[in-house]
Every structure is written in C-alpha cells, then in structure tokens.
Amino acid sequence: MKTLISKEAPYFKANAVLNGKDIVNDFTIQQYKGKKYVILFFYPKDFTFVCPTEIYAFQNILPSFEKRNTQIVAVSTDTEYSHWTWLQMPKKNGGIHGVTYPIVSDINKTISYNYGVLSGFWNCDCNNNSVKIEGKGELVAYRGLFLIDKKGIIRHILINDLPLGRNVKESIRMIDALQTFEKKGEVCPANWNIGEKTMKANHEGIIDYLSS
Incomplete structure (x- = not known):
C-alpha cells in the first residue's frame, strides 16, 4: 500500500x-x-x-x-x-x-x-x-x-x-508538534506535549534535548 x-x-x-x-x-x-x-x-x-x-x-x-x-x-x-x-x-x-x-x-x-x-x-x-x-x-x-x-x-x-x-485530542498534539518543528526546526520525541523539551541534532549527529 x-x-x-x-x-x-x-x-x-x-x-x-x-x-x-x-x-x-x-x-x-x-x-x-x-x-x-x-x-x-x-x-x-x-x-x-x-x-x-x-x-x-x-x-x-x-x-x-x-x-x-x-x-x-x-x-x-x-x-x-x-x-x-x-x-x-x-x-x-x-x-x-x-x-x-x-x-x-x-x-x-x-x-x-x-x-x-x-x-x-x-x-x-x-x-x-x-x-x-x-x-x-x-x-x-x-x-x-x-x-x-x-x-x-x-x-x-x-x-x-x-x-x-x-482519540481526537491526539490531533491537537500532532498539530503542536508540526508547528513547533516548522517554527524552530526541532523535532518532538515520543509522548511530547507542548511546552516540553524538543530535540535537535548537533554537528556530530548527536541528538540534544532542548527547552521548548
């Protein structure tokens, strides 16, 4: 498919x-x-x-x-x-x-x-x-x-x-994740919710946790 x-x-x-x-x-x-x-x-x-x-x-x-x-x-x-x-x-x-x-x-x-x-x-x-x-x-x-x-x-x-x-509220979480990524270029880990830490890869390819 x-x-x-x-x-x-x-x-x-x-x-x-x-x-x-x-x-x-x-x-x-x-x-x-x-x-x-x-x-x-x-x-x-x-x-x-x-x-x-x-x-x-x-x-x-x-x-x-x-x-x-x-x-x-x-x-x-x-x-x-x-x-x-x-x-x-x-x-x-x-x-x-x-x-x-x-x-x-x-x-x-x-x-x-x-x-x-x-x-x-x-x-x-x-x-x-x-x-x-x-x-x-x-x-x-x-x-x-x-x-x-x-x-x-x-x-x-x-x-x-x-x-x-x-689960309708999951739609809200996914919109928040997408809009956060678009705004900051930072990705959202499992179970992430708005206001929590996001993630970003540094130059060595290591994932850093950042404050949202």
Missing part, C-alpha cells in the same frame, strides 16, 4: 454542508492552501453510534483547533442531504445538531478511495466482451484522519478500523 505521507493531499470538489445548514456543491480543501492547516477526517456512516461521538468530540474542542489556525473537515460516503438531515436532529435523538464545521459528501466513493480509506473493494468480471463490476464488502470509509499543512502536504495519517473510535 502506497502512503500519502509527505505528498500533496489529493484534490477533490464535492457537495458539502457548511455551518450545519448550508448545502454547497463546490467544496474543496484547496481553498485553505496557503492559509490554514487542515484536519480532514473520514467516518463510516451517518445515523450510527460511534461516529457522532467523534463528530461531537471535534466540535467540543473546535476553539483549540481555531487557535492553531486549523480547519476541521469531515467526510463520509453519505449524501449531502443525509448529512443535512442528521445535522438538524438534536443530540438526544441521535443527531449531530450544533456541529458547524464542513461535512462533505463522498457519495461516489472517490475521495475515500483516493485517500486510501475505502473499505471493501470492486470486483471486475470481464467475459465475452462484457464487463460486470460489483462491490465486495461495504463500501464506506474507515476512520481515517489526515493532518495537512498550509502547503497542502499531508504530514500525519491515522486510520482506524470501523469499530475503533479515535
């Missing part, structure tokens, strides 16, 4: 719901290039159980992302109308009312496929000059997450299987 790390984030233009209510048909993350970092995360389905816990987890700490000049964008293979309906439902009824960041429709499965998070696969049966294409397994998105820098380059990837909810 080829990795997208250090490569330009695959382009897409798709239908999406903005601000929890506005449907648009030309949403693209390229609008943030040169301006903001992006956390692009995929989830399997609307109207499910684990997915709203993740969606609200991002919303609950949205100010922390905004403080770091980072835009949150969600994607699933549902339609924009499914997203919109779910966004109108109160949380107590299983909805995600109150979520304000963009939620993108990947109804054609192409975004999930290009980012390497589409579960299942297509099977092509070619026989007697005819072609039969069918899906094997459920063609929904795994719980993928991509940290994209202001140049549009993917710097961090996390992909969970469908039953495994992700």
